[in-house]
Amino acid sequence: MTIRRVPMLLVSLAASVALVGAGCSSDSDAGSTTTAPPPAGSVAGVTVPDAFTALTLDTIGNPPLPFRGTDGKYHVVYDLQLTNATKVPASLDRIDVVDGEDPTKVIASFSGSALVDPACVFGDCNRLRDLPAGYVDSNAIPPQESRVLFIDFTLDSLDQAPKALLHHLYGTGAASPAFGMPGPIDYLTTPIAVSTQTVPVIAPPVRGDNWIALNGCCEPGFPHRSSLMSVNGKLNNSQRFAIDWKRTNEQGEFYTGDKTNNESYVDYGTDILAVADGTVVSILDGMEANAPGVLPASNPELAAKLTVENVDGNHVVLDLGNGVYAMYAHMISGSVTVKPGDKVTEGQVLGKLGNTGNANASHLHFQLMDGPSLLEADSLPYEIKGFDYDGQVAPQQIADADDYLSGTFLQGKLPEPESRTDELPLNLAIVDFPEAG
Incomplete structure (x- = not known):
């Protein structure tokens, strides 16, 4: 959900199978049996x-x-x-x-x-x-x-x-x-x-080339995987499979010109898209942009203004059906185009990519989850149905970058991108999302 440096980094919350035993018997129920319920935490076919x-x-x-x-x-x-x-x-x-x-x-x-x-x-x-x-x-x-x-x-x-x-x-x-x-x-x-449910397969949340999957799955040394929270009486991680999508230009730069100006960043203002048909569950709009290079949670004055409701900045949550919800965070103030109850179609523009909430640079924090609440829901893995895989950014490059993400980051780009279907871009993957049509 946040973008910051590592370690400061880009970021944006005794069992067995069922036992069958003889029941107590009497003249009236001689020969009858009862089945004991399976022990709590047991799994069929597994004996501990x-x-x-x-x-x-x-x-x-x-x-x-x-x-x-x-x-x-x-x-x-x-x-x-x-x-x-x-x-x-x-x-x-x-x-x-x-x-x-x-x-x-x-x-x-x-x-x-x-x-x-x-x-x-x-x-x-x-x-x-x-x-x-x-x-x-x-x-x-x-x-x-x-x-x-x-x-x-x-x-x-x-x-x-x-x-x-x-x-x-x-x-x-x-x-x-x-x-x-x-x-x-x-x-x-x-x-x-091990779950046998069907993995959700979705369309891309953005379009264009040179998108980098910052803080993606699955290494524990990056923020989303380790964003465990104590909420509603339990430990929970709704961000386990979240990605901070951030875009470079063809030279591999995240920004050109004044690094303290949000408009200098390549991805700022990009259209954010519905990944499937769905219904808008909730939105937040009206939060003003952060200054690049400063993570609000690391600044006492700014952190005091963060709440459970606004930590994700301006955002949209969609109900995609079948217990799957999509969450988009950190949009530009005034850019959200939908309201709760609206029906949306795949590819529809939901808002503009920005730098609001707990973020130190523009990016799209995107995740799927099994409920409408960022805090209460559990994270869901997913696959994107079509994109070009174009290499990897070296983790050390991100670790060494300043809070503005200065430098160039496409040294690990492939000579030619590879067409992929039904895969989840892993941490620091370089991805091209073809324009619709």
């Missing part, structure tokens, strides 16, 4: 061995829905809450994601710097964080404290996707509820069904 678990693991958000990225692979992305539920210090040394129906099959494994690396401030590192998703310098989990754990892995084909996942934890912690001595941790826990 009974064990004392010093570290508990809970899911945050909906079951993971695999989607295809611009690397040609299918991504499985989700978040977990890890809690030391004892009065004894604990540590997480490794977590293996395994096939829920065959726990001997390890699908992904995370340890060492993938979990904690104090020297890594951005990128594919530091999946273990404190709440709400700040950096920690150790894999230790003090007594009765929690951490967030970001999980992501790829598959070459959807045929490789298991029906369910389990998590094998390794580390140290209380050996039993009766004794306060630490011991080794080595157990299976927390079954998760």
Whole structure:
């Protein structure tokens, strides 16, 4: 939802299958049986061995829905809450994601710097964080404290996707509820069904060449993936798959001329488009533009003016049907062309790209979610039905850029763009969206 530098960066909130047991019998009900309800948190076809678990693991958000990225692979992305539920210090040394129906099959494994690396401030590192998703310098989990754990892995084909996942934890912690001595941790826990829902496929939210997917999926070292929030009595991340779309000119520059003037930025004033037919749920208009280079949340005077209602600046939320909502943020004041209740069609102009709300430069923050509220909804992955993939921006270039994003950023452009269909542009992808027609 915001754009800022990294680390200052571009950004813009014991189970088993159902048990069947003999019922109590009497002369009147001899031979009858009852079926016990499945244990809370269980997944059909997955058996979790009974064990004392010093570290508990809970899911945050909906079951993971695999989607295809611009690397040609299918991504499985989700978040977990890890809690030391004892009065004894604990540590997480490794977590293996395994096939829920065959726990001997390890699908992904995370340890060492993938979990904690104090020297890594951005990128594919530091999946273990404190709440709400700040950096920690150790894999230790003090007594009765929690951490967030970001999980992501790829598959070459959807045929490789298991029906369910389990998590094998390794580390140290209380050996039993009766004794306060630490011991080794080595157990299976927390079954998760892999979603078989259909991935939403949408049209582009903007048109033109040289768009960069800033803060896109799926590395935990970039802001959207780690934008966990404590809202409505739960941990939530409605921005897990959000993208900050920002455009360069043919020289790879985000702006030319006066960097303190919003009109100097290549994307400022670009038409923002409906990605599908839908109904307008809510809007906000009338917020004035920010000065480029200053993130309001980092300025005490400006931060005091941010609220839950305006943190996204001027924005539009669309109901696309089937439980899918599209959210567009940071539009120019007075540019919103729709009102709640309006029916819109794919490609219709909703407003103009701007720099309002919690943003330090013009961009379009775009995401899909499973409800109309940025805070309450869970993020949804999606695929864009047609675009040209044109390479990648190097993460270090973004990390080294100033708060105005000075410099050039198309050094990783391909000799010729590649036509793509039904893929989600991954973090820092360079994308061309052909003009309609």
